[in-house]
Amino acid sequence: MGSGPSFPIVPMTRDKIILITGANSGLGYEIGKWSAMMGATVILACRSESKTKEAIVKMNQEFQAEKSKEISRLSENTTLALEFMHLDLASFESVTNFCEAFKKSGRKLHVLFCNAGMAFIPYQKTADGIEMLLQVNYLSHFVMIAKLLGVMQQSGPDCRILLMSSGAHKAVTLDLKTMNYSGPPDDFPSFNYYGRSKLYQIMQTAALGRRISGSNVTINSIHPGIVDTAIWRGWDTGIKKCLLCCMQCSGVAKSAFQGAKCSIDLTVNPKHAGVNGLYWVDCKIVTPSSDARNKQKQEELWETTLELVRPYLTEEEMKRINIEIK
Numbered sequence: 417m418g419s420g421p422s423f424p425i426v427p428m429t430r431d432k433i434i435l436i437t438g439a440n441s442g443l444g445y446e447i448g449k450w451s452a453m454m455g456a457t458v459i460l461a462c463r464s465e466s467k468t469k470e471a472i473v474k475m476n477q478e479f480q481a482e483k484s485k486e487i488s489r490l491s492e493n494t495t496l497a498l499e500f501m502h503l504d505l506a507s508f509e510s511v512t513n514f515c516e517a518f519k520k521s522g523r524k525l526h527v528l529f530c531n532a533g534m535a536f537i538p539y540q541k542t543a544d545g546i547e548m549l550l551q552v553n554y555l556s557h558f559v560m561i562a563k564l565l566g567v568m569q570q571s572g573p574d575c576r577i578l579l580m581s582s583g584a585h586k587a588v589t590l591d592l593k594t595m596n597y598s599g600p601p602d603d604f605p606s607f608n609y610y611g612r613s614k615l616y617q618i619m620q621t622a623a624l625g626r627r628i629s630g631s632n633v634t635i636n637s638i639h640p641g642i643v644d645t646a647i648w649r650g651w652d653t654g655i656k657k658c659l660l661c662c663m664q665c666s667g668v669a670k671s672a673f674q675g676a677k678c679s680i681d682l683t684v685n686p687k688h689a690g691v692n693g694l695y696w697v698d699c700k701i702v703t704p705s706s707d708a709r710n711k712q713k714q715e716e717l718w719e720t721t722l723e724l725v726r727p728y729l730t731e732e733e734m735k736r737i738n739i740e741i742k
């Protein structure tokens with residue numbers, strides 16, 4: 417399976433349900449494909465139906481190619497159990513509709529992989545009045561987790577929430593006063609706000625991890641490395657384009673498959689059952705930045721986040737996510 421840390425092939429049945437946001441490309445595509453190739457049902461929660469349907473066709477083609485290599489223990493099914501569900505993380509209404517539709521289906525939920533993300537974009541405000549990176553990368557996933565935690569708590573042992581974070585969190589510090597950018601659009605420090613959104617995810621991992629500790633649900637976050645995916649599409653001019661070319665040519669940038677290995681391992685490997693509240697790089701537990709580890713700051717972020725998302729959660733959902741720390 418290529419160099420570097422890897423993952424085992426874990427046979428799963430179709431009643432194992434794995435939900436991945438942004439699974440139509442890049443890292444999410446690989447996590448979804450490999451989980452489905454091991455037998456699970458994978459729900460691709462994405463904003464573009466046509467792109468996702470294309471991805472499903474390609475995943476099935478790649479499944480046939482992998483099977484012909486006779487990699488042992490891949491699913492014996494003829495096609496993969498892959499399903500598109502519409503989700504636009506730039507809209508709390510879309511997140512709410514998505515979660516309602518999922519709950520209505522009566523299905524269990526064993527893995528919720530919050531993978532979708534954006535980077536390197538100019539200032540944009542969502543219809544909900546929130547800076548785009550904050551809402552898409554962090555707040556909407558937070559709302560999804562709050563809405564689907566009840567389903568996961570009823571889905572049997574070893575249910576996992578995984579957050580695709582980034583080493584970019586190290587470039588920033590926590591500043592809650594400027595969490596929702598309100599300065600001049602032209603001065604928007606896009607990379608800083610990307611790093612912030614990823615810092616919030618690691619801090620959420622610790623804060624929610626404390627609250628759900630000892631239950632059937634765990635939460636962990638991951639840095640995949642520098643990975644050659646569409647997320648770099650903003651780097652298409654000048655010095656950034658040169659840097660990107662260098663990263664691609666020198667081998668600094670991993671392929672999507674290489675970058676997804678740790679995430680696939682955390683999704684499927686039974687040895688990670690019960691592991692909770694941690695940050696992972698290359699299949700190893702790693703210490704994040706000092707702000708990310710600061711318990712007081714984690715709790716301040718937790719309270720601020722709850723205030724921001726309160727209008728989009730029911731009282732029951734608020735209570736469930738804000739469990740008293742034991």
Ligand SMILES: NC(=O)c1ccc[n+]([C@@H]2O[C@H](COP(=O)([O-])OP(=O)(O)OC[C@H]3O[C@@H](n4cnc5c(N)ncnc54)[C@H](OP(=O)(O)O)[C@@H]3O)[C@@H](O)[C@H]2O)c1
Pocket residue numbers: 437438439440441442443444461462463464467503504505506531532533534535552580581582583639640641642643644645646647648
């Ligand atoms: N690549 C890296 O070097 C790197 C490093 C560290 C962390 N990460 C993280 O890895 C995750 C996956 O990124 P990637 O590198 O695989 O890039 P990617 O190929 O661009 O994948 C991003 C995914 O997020 C989806 N997405 C974006 N905005 C969305 C929205 N409003 N609603 C729903 N889905 C949305 C995209 O959908 P569309 O296809 O429709 O745009 C796409 O499926 C991100 O969270 C990123 O921050 C990546």
